[in-house]
Amino acid sequence: MLFCAPAGFGKTTALVDFAARRQEQGVQVVWLSLGCDDDDPSRFLQQLIDALGQAVPGLGQDALGYLCNPMGVPVAAAMELLLSDLARVQTPMLLVLDDLHLIQDTDLLAALNRMVKLAPASFMLAAGSRSLPALNLATLRAKGLLLELGADELRLSPEEMSQYLEHAGVHLDCAALKSLYAHTEGWMIGVHLASLWLRNQPQPVASLLELGSNQHAVGDYLLHTVFEQLPAERQEQLLALGVARQLSGDLANTLTGRQDGQQLLEELEAMQLFLLPLDRERQWYRFHNLFAEFLRARLRERDPERFRQLHFNASLWFTNHHMQNLAIEHASLAEDPEMLAALLDGCGLELINRGQLGLLYRWRKQVPDEVASRFPVLVLADVWTRATDLSLGEAYRLLDELLERWGATRDSGPLSERLLATLAIKAVIALQKDDLDTCVLLARRIEAQLGQHTAFLEVAILIVGALALVMLGQTEPARRLLALAQQRNHFLEGHYLDMQLTNVEVLLCMEQGGLKQAQLLFQQLRERFTGWFDQRSRALVLPTITESLIDYRQGRFDGLQERLRWALATIDVINPIDLYAQAMLCLARVQRMQGGSKEASATLVLMQNLAARNQSWRFYVQAVGEEIALILQEPQVDRCKRAEQRLKSVDWNKLAEPYQSRALNPVLWVLGLTRIRLQQARGHYSEALHELAQLRTQLQDGLHDLQRMRLDLLAALSYQRLGYQERAQSLLVQCLICAEREGARSVFIEEGEAIRQLLQQLEAAERQPALQGFLRSLLGIWPGREAQQAMDMLEEGLTEREREVVCLAAKGLSNDEIGQQLALALGTVKWHLHNIYEKLKVRNRTQAIRRARELSLLEP
Known part of the structure; x- marks a missing residue:
C-alpha cells in the first residue's frame, strides 16, 4: 500500500x-x-x-x-x-x-x-x-x-473540511467555507493551519480574502501567521525545541532551561502545534517536518549563534545518553569540528562494525583535514573510502601508522576489534591494488590465531588470501586456506561469504585447467544461490565474471558482452583487480571476434589506464600484447611496422622487475608471445620456433595447460609454413585432444585466420569421430564464418557478371531490363540466372535473391 x-x-x-x-x-x-x-x-x-x-x-x-x-x-x-x-x-x-x-x-x-x-x-x-x-x-x-x-484520495472533501473546522471550534458560513476550500483544495495541513489562524481572527471571512491562490504560498503565510500569533515565550520555546529531530521531556529541559519538559511537550501536543508522539507512552515526540523546517529556518535566520549553541547542547545530551548517531548529527549542525571529530572517533569503530563506513565518511567530510588527521578512526575511514584514488604506498602508510598507534606490533595475543578491522581493510585494498603477497601474509597472520576473533572477518580475510594464492598459481596453499575458511564459515549464517568461497574454488579449478570441473562447480553454485540474490546485486559481480570466463573459454559467446559490461560497471566490496582485468581482456576479445575492433581497442585502453593507475604492470602488458595481436590480424600492409612500433614503446624489462621472484614472469611471458606472433607475421617461422622453445622452459608441470596449448598452436603454424606437415598436424591433434577434454575453444579462435585454415585442412583428414565432432563444433562457432562463406562462394562460385545479374534482380528489374542495362541478350540473362540457381542451390529468382542476401553478395 x-x-x-x-x-x-x-x-x-x-x-x-x-x-x-x-x-x-x-x-x-x-x-x-x-x-x-x-x-x-x-x-x-x-x-x-x-x-x-x-x-x-x-x-x-x-x-x-x-x-x-x-x-x-x-x-x-x-x-x-x-x-x-x-x-x-x-x-x-x-x-x-x-x-x-x-x-x-x-x-x-x-x-x-x-x-x-x-x-x-x-x-x-x-x-x-x-x-x-x-x-x-x-x-x-x-x-x-x-x-x-x-x-x-487524501485531500479533504468540502464536507470533511467543514466537519474538521467545526470540531476545532471554527464556524464559517457557506461562502467562507467555499473560499477556504478554494485556497487549500483540501490540503490537510493547510486546513489545520487555517483553523489555528482563524481562531484569532475577529472577521474570518474578510481575513480569508487576504490569502493568495498558490497552495505553498498559503502554507508559508499561515505558518508565519500562526507562529506569530503565539505568545513570545511560547515562540521561544518552539524555536529551541525545533532544533531536535526527536524530543523527550529531559531533552526539552536541556534545550529550554525549564524543569517541566514533559509537561511542556504534552501542552504543545494538546494545542495541536504539529507535535507528534513517537510511542504509546509518549516519551518521545517529533515535530511535523513542515513545521520543524520552518522553526529551524527561522531560528537560523534570526539568531545563528543560538542555533549553533542549541545543536551543541543537543549533541551533548545525546552523547550522554549513548545515542551516537543523533549526537553526531547535532554536532555537525553546531559547526564544531573538534567536537564532531571527537564523537566520530569515539563511536567510529562501532559504526565500522555496524557496516556504516559510508555514513561515517559523509560526516567526516565536514571535518577539516588538519583536524581529522589527529583522530585514528577518521584516518581509517579516509583510507577505505579513498582506496581507489590512493596509491598503494600511501594507503599502506596510513594503515600502518594506525596499526602502530593501536599497538599491533606489541600485541601477541588475539587481535583487538580495531586491529582486526584495520587488517581486513588492508587485505581488501591489497587485493584491489594487486599486492597479492600482502594478502597472503595477512591471511597467514589470521590463520595463526584462528578462532579467536569475529568469524565473519576471519573468513573474509582467509578468502582474500586464498584468492591471492589462486592468482599466484599456488594451488595447494590456496586449497588449504579455503578449507580453513570453510570450517570457520560453519559458524556463520547466510550465503554471501559461502558463495564467494565457492567462487574461489571455481577459479582454482580454472587455474589448474579443469574447465569442465569449474563449469560443474559453478552450476552447483548457481543452483544453491539462485533466489537468494537479486540478478543485479553487487554480490553477484565476481561470480558473473567467473561464469563469463568459463563461457568464453568454452566458446559460448552469446550475451557475454552484456554480462561483462554490467560486471565491470559494478563494484563489489571484494573487488580484485585481477578478476576485473581478466573481465576487461575477455570483453575486448569478444568485441574483436564480433567485429567491434574499435570497441575492443577502447576497452584495452581502459584496461591499460586501470593497470597504470594501480601500477599493476602485468595487466598493462596483457592489454598491450592484445592490442598488438589485434594489429597483426588486420589486413593492412603496414601492420608489422605498426605492431613493432607499439612493442618498442614499452620498457618490458623495467615492467618485469616486480615479478622476478615468480616462476612464470607474466610480463616476460606476454613479451615472448608477442615477439613470436610478430615473427610469424613477417614470415620468420624458424626464428618463431626458437622463441617458442625458450618460452616453453618457463612453464611448470601440472600448471599452465592453457599457456602450453597456445605455444603448441603457434608451433604447429610455424611447422606448417616451413613445410613440416606431419609435425604440424601432430601438434594440432595433440592440442585438440587436450582442448576436447575440457571443452576449451577460445584459445584457437584468439590466434586468428591462420589457425582456422589449419583446422579446416585437418578436418578433411581427421578420422577420429570424437575429435572430428569437436573440430566441427569449433569451426561452427568461429566468428565471422558467414562472411567467410560468402567470400568463398564469390571466389569459387559466382562470376562478376553473375553477381551483377543477381544484384539487379534484387533491385526488382525484369529479365528484359537487366539485359538492357548490361547490354545482354534475353537468352544470355536467362542462362546466367540458370547458373546462379545451380551455384546457390535454389530453384527460383526469389530464393536466389534471399540466399545472395544471406551470404552478403548484394553488398557493394
Missing part, C-alpha cells in the same frame, strides 16, 4: 489509522519512520532489523551479524537472510515505512523490491512518500499487488 502525496496531506495520519485497524485484526505492526541519514543501506537495515526484532524477538539476528563488519557486505546478502527469517514467521505482519522518499540508494531500493517480491503472503508493506519511490510499481500494478492512494 502506497500513500503518495506532497507534504501535509496526512499520509502519516492515514498510515497510523490503517496500522491501528490492522493491529485490531491481530496483525503484528512494525513501524519505521525514516530520516535524512537513513539513506545508508547498513543504517537502514539495522533500524529495520531492530524494529522487526521488537515485534518478533530474534528475527533478523543473522542478517545483523553480516552487517556488523567493516567489509560492507552487499545489501542483498543481508536482505536474503532477513527474508529467510520472515518466511518462518507465522503471524501476519505489516511493515510501515514513513517518508520513503528519503531513500534513494539504488542497492537499498533493489533490496526493498526483493522484499516485496519474496516476502511471505502474510507480509504487507505500507509506505508513505512525497514522491513515487523507485520500486517496481508497474509490475506490482499489473499483478494487482499494489494499492495506491494519492493526493486526490
Whole structure:
C-alpha cells in the first residue's frame, strides 16, 4: 500500500489509522519512520532489523551479524537472510515505512523490491512518500499487488473540511467555507493551519480574502501567521525545541532551561502545534517536518549563534545518553569540528562494525583535514573510502601508522576489534591494488590465531588470501586456506561469504585447467544461490565474471558482452583487480571476434589506464600484447611496422622487475608471445620456433595447460609454413585432444585466420569421430564464418557478371531490363540466372535473391 502525496496531506495520519485497524485484526505492526541519514543501506537495515526484532524477538539476528563488519557486505546478502527469517514467521505482519522518499540508494531500493517480491503472503508493506519511490510499481500494478492512494484520495472533501473546522471550534458560513476550500483544495495541513489562524481572527471571512491562490504560498503565510500569533515565550520555546529531530521531556529541559519538559511537550501536543508522539507512552515526540523546517529556518535566520549553541547542547545530551548517531548529527549542525571529530572517533569503530563506513565518511567530510588527521578512526575511514584514488604506498602508510598507534606490533595475543578491522581493510585494498603477497601474509597472520576473533572477518580475510594464492598459481596453499575458511564459515549464517568461497574454488579449478570441473562447480553454485540474490546485486559481480570466463573459454559467446559490461560497471566490496582485468581482456576479445575492433581497442585502453593507475604492470602488458595481436590480424600492409612500433614503446624489462621472484614472469611471458606472433607475421617461422622453445622452459608441470596449448598452436603454424606437415598436424591433434577434454575453444579462435585454415585442412583428414565432432563444433562457432562463406562462394562460385545479374534482380528489374542495362541478350540473362540457381542451390529468382542476401553478395 502506497500513500503518495506532497507534504501535509496526512499520509502519516492515514498510515497510523490503517496500522491501528490492522493491529485490531491481530496483525503484528512494525513501524519505521525514516530520516535524512537513513539513506545508508547498513543504517537502514539495522533500524529495520531492530524494529522487526521488537515485534518478533530474534528475527533478523543473522542478517545483523553480516552487517556488523567493516567489509560492507552487499545489501542483498543481508536482505536474503532477513527474508529467510520472515518466511518462518507465522503471524501476519505489516511493515510501515514513513517518508520513503528519503531513500534513494539504488542497492537499498533493489533490496526493498526483493522484499516485496519474496516476502511471505502474510507480509504487507505500507509506505508513505512525497514522491513515487523507485520500486517496481508497474509490475506490482499489473499483478494487482499494489494499492495506491494519492493526493486526490487524501485531500479533504468540502464536507470533511467543514466537519474538521467545526470540531476545532471554527464556524464559517457557506461562502467562507467555499473560499477556504478554494485556497487549500483540501490540503490537510493547510486546513489545520487555517483553523489555528482563524481562531484569532475577529472577521474570518474578510481575513480569508487576504490569502493568495498558490497552495505553498498559503502554507508559508499561515505558518508565519500562526507562529506569530503565539505568545513570545511560547515562540521561544518552539524555536529551541525545533532544533531536535526527536524530543523527550529531559531533552526539552536541556534545550529550554525549564524543569517541566514533559509537561511542556504534552501542552504543545494538546494545542495541536504539529507535535507528534513517537510511542504509546509518549516519551518521545517529533515535530511535523513542515513545521520543524520552518522553526529551524527561522531560528537560523534570526539568531545563528543560538542555533549553533542549541545543536551543541543537543549533541551533548545525546552523547550522554549513548545515542551516537543523533549526537553526531547535532554536532555537525553546531559547526564544531573538534567536537564532531571527537564523537566520530569515539563511536567510529562501532559504526565500522555496524557496516556504516559510508555514513561515517559523509560526516567526516565536514571535518577539516588538519583536524581529522589527529583522530585514528577518521584516518581509517579516509583510507577505505579513498582506496581507489590512493596509491598503494600511501594507503599502506596510513594503515600502518594506525596499526602502530593501536599497538599491533606489541600485541601477541588475539587481535583487538580495531586491529582486526584495520587488517581486513588492508587485505581488501591489497587485493584491489594487486599486492597479492600482502594478502597472503595477512591471511597467514589470521590463520595463526584462528578462532579467536569475529568469524565473519576471519573468513573474509582467509578468502582474500586464498584468492591471492589462486592468482599466484599456488594451488595447494590456496586449497588449504579455503578449507580453513570453510570450517570457520560453519559458524556463520547466510550465503554471501559461502558463495564467494565457492567462487574461489571455481577459479582454482580454472587455474589448474579443469574447465569442465569449474563449469560443474559453478552450476552447483548457481543452483544453491539462485533466489537468494537479486540478478543485479553487487554480490553477484565476481561470480558473473567467473561464469563469463568459463563461457568464453568454452566458446559460448552469446550475451557475454552484456554480462561483462554490467560486471565491470559494478563494484563489489571484494573487488580484485585481477578478476576485473581478466573481465576487461575477455570483453575486448569478444568485441574483436564480433567485429567491434574499435570497441575492443577502447576497452584495452581502459584496461591499460586501470593497470597504470594501480601500477599493476602485468595487466598493462596483457592489454598491450592484445592490442598488438589485434594489429597483426588486420589486413593492412603496414601492420608489422605498426605492431613493432607499439612493442618498442614499452620498457618490458623495467615492467618485469616486480615479478622476478615468480616462476612464470607474466610480463616476460606476454613479451615472448608477442615477439613470436610478430615473427610469424613477417614470415620468420624458424626464428618463431626458437622463441617458442625458450618460452616453453618457463612453464611448470601440472600448471599452465592453457599457456602450453597456445605455444603448441603457434608451433604447429610455424611447422606448417616451413613445410613440416606431419609435425604440424601432430601438434594440432595433440592440442585438440587436450582442448576436447575440457571443452576449451577460445584459445584457437584468439590466434586468428591462420589457425582456422589449419583446422579446416585437418578436418578433411581427421578420422577420429570424437575429435572430428569437436573440430566441427569449433569451426561452427568461429566468428565471422558467414562472411567467410560468402567470400568463398564469390571466389569459387559466382562470376562478376553473375553477381551483377543477381544484384539487379534484387533491385526488382525484369529479365528484359537487366539485359538492357548490361547490354545482354534475353537468352544470355536467362542462362546466367540458370547458373546462379545451380551455384546457390535454389530453384527460383526469389530464393536466389534471399540466399545472395544471406551470404552478403548484394553488398557493394
